[in-house]
Amino acid sequence: MLAFEATWSLMTPEIVLGALAMLVFTIDFMTGIHEKKPFIGRLSIFSLLVTAVLVLVMNPQGGQIGDTFLVDPFAMVFKLIILVGVALVIMMSMNYLDRNEDIYQGEYYSILLFTALGAMIMVSSADLITLFIGLEIVSISSYALAGFKKHNIDSTEASIKYIVLGGTASAFILFGMSYLYGLTGTTSLYEIGAAMPELFADYTVMIMISLLFMLGGFGFKVSMVPFHMWAPDVYYGAPTPVTAFLATVSKLAAFGIIIRVFTLGFESIYAEWAFIVATIAAITMIVGNFIALTQQDVKRLMAYSGIAQAGYILVPIATVLNNFSITVIIFYSVAYIMMTLGAFSIITLVSEQSGRKTGMDTFAGLYQRSPYMAVAMAIFLLSLAGLPFTAGFIGKANIFLLAINGNMLWLAIIMIVTSIISFYYYFGVIKQMFMAEPKPNAEEIKVPGGIQAVVTVTLAGTVLLGILPNLLLDLFTGFNWMI
Amino acid sequence: MGLSAYYDNYIIVLIFLILGILLPVVALTFGRFVRPKNPYAEKVTTYESGIQPKGDAQVRYHVAYYLVALEFIIFDVETVFLFPWAVALDQLGWYGLNIMLIFLTILVLGLAYSWKKRVLEWN
Helix, strand or coil: CCCCCCCHHHHHHHHHHHHHHHHHHHHHHHCCCCCCCHHHHHHHHHHHHHHHHHHHHCCCCCEEECCCEEECHHHHHHHHHHHHHHHHHHHHHHHHHHHCCCCCHHHHHHHHHHHHHHHHHHHCECEHHHHHHHHHHHHHHHHHHHCCCCCCHHHHHHHHHHHHHHHHHHHHHHHHHHHHHHHHCCCEHHHHHHHHHHHHHHCHHHHHHHHHHHHHHHHHHCCCHHHCCHHHHHHHHCCHHHHHHHHHHHHHHHHHHHHHHHHHCCHHHHHHHHHHHHHHHHHHHHHHHHHHCCCCEHHHHHHHHHHHHHHHHHHHHHHCCCHHHHHHHHHHHHHHHHHHHHHHHHHHHHHHHCCCCCEHHHHCCHHHHCHHHHHHHHHHHHHHHCCCCCHHHHHHHHHHHHHHHCCCHHHHHHHHHHHHHHHHHHHHHHHHHHHCCCCCCCCCCCCCHHHHHHHHHHHHHHHHHHHCCHHHHHHHHCCCCCC | CCHHHHHHHHHHHHHHHHHHHHHHHHHHHHHHHHCCCCCCHHHHCCCCCCCCCCCCCCCCCCCHHHHHHHHHHHHHHHHHHHHHHHHCHHHHHHHHHHHHHHHHHHHHHHHHHHHHCCCCCCC
16 A cells, blocks of 8 residues: 655645636636626635635644655745735736736636646745746746737737747756756755765866756746846736736746755855856846836836846845845845835726826826826835835845845945936836826726725835834744745 | 766767768768759649649648647646556555546546637537
8 A cells, every 4th residue: 555654734725726726717617708707806816815824824834745845934935925926916907807808817817826826836846846847837827828818919929929938948947957867866956955065076067057057047037137038028918917927926936946946956056156146136237227218118117127126136146045145035025026016006007097008108197197096106116216115125225235245245336326227217107107297188097996905005015114124024034944 | 987978978979960960961962963953944843743733832721620639638648647557556546546536637627628618619
């Protein structure tokens, strides 16, 4: 009688989310194609919240199933970030789906839930294969989501570009993983990390090739610089809530696995790759911020700003990888999700009310049309830029201090200079909102309930974390992130 | 073993690769220099069993073929997983049965989805 002894209760959140996602899927195809299905949207949000509660409640001390599935504080916090992020995306998209008849509603929600499931598997894996499975679930679902607007050429173009480039990135990752497997005979990150010091002495070139290819593949998902070209086109073509999802949850889940792979697998050869990652971070910040200066379309602007933000998050990875730096990264991730989802929900609102256009001039005179949304958007943009009293400022200040402590003064200076350059384009939007006249035929803006809820939650989070960051920082201080 | 043994094993693969590329290239190049060149209009037209070729060279086919092939791939991979499970079932017992039933349920949901959404219809 063969039975695998393991604490399967560690996987309860994933199993519950999988079952509920299939329930949503089943309800969808049992009802008609073109009906409006708000019930499915609410059921999706409910299932995400149930899963989040389960993540908090089940097995708070953590544990492992062999080497494939790992639950530690790092995994739990990232899972909560992912679940809350996807719940906010679903709230943001409920009204968008009702207005856009060419998006099939039920499948949209179920694919988003499966993507959340894949992201959860990604961040709690300590094995290369499980990591790849989670990554592919997220990637393939994202390819489908990017092209979800039927008969819309921009959406189809976004999806095709994402599939082709994403497939190449997955091939890079597998190639890097194959070298690690070939050298060690195991896919467990713990054993690879233990064998790394003597392997690196014998097979330096192969380990470096493997590391660079994996960094390249993961870097595609986080839109790091030589692999960032997909971001503007895909962000522009995809439906706006999907863009919000790609810019936040997908990026943060990929950062989770970068941290996991580099801390468990490559920690011992830190001195070799730190400079490479630091250089990539610097180039990413420079390229992202400079190209964003010329953008006239808000979604492309947010894509380039997202590229620059990925550079900021790479800085702590390059400087040092201990508990404090992971705390800083996670704080910045929470702040980033709040401000980016808030900004994207207002972009969704404004572009829907302006005939589905996403130029900068759709924001003209927003303060006169809807003052609450304009002020909220201004606060989100100030947080993205890193001005005080916002969560973005605290996050960047912590990253800056970390860079200086890690003796990478040049990186800290580049971060500050590029942040200042980013003020120009963030303030460009603010200028449109507050100082431009609204278009002659602009209507009164009716804010849907979902967007109202998302903006309120994210605004509260951004301002609260900016004024009282110790709420989170004290909570995370005692954690030993990776067991 | 070391890195040089790793490279030695792959030298043979490299030699085969180069020979494999060179063989048709050399054969065709040699033929190009040796054969007579005398093209005239009738010789250069496309061959279609002696009949005059007409119409577009690109044949259009029903997109349902693509959908059937897609469904086939998925259920074929499911079958590949079913075979070793079936062979080892008496050692796996009830536990193995339940796991495979969960797997099959997920795929049956996919089949039900494509049935209800009329993916397999030809019209």
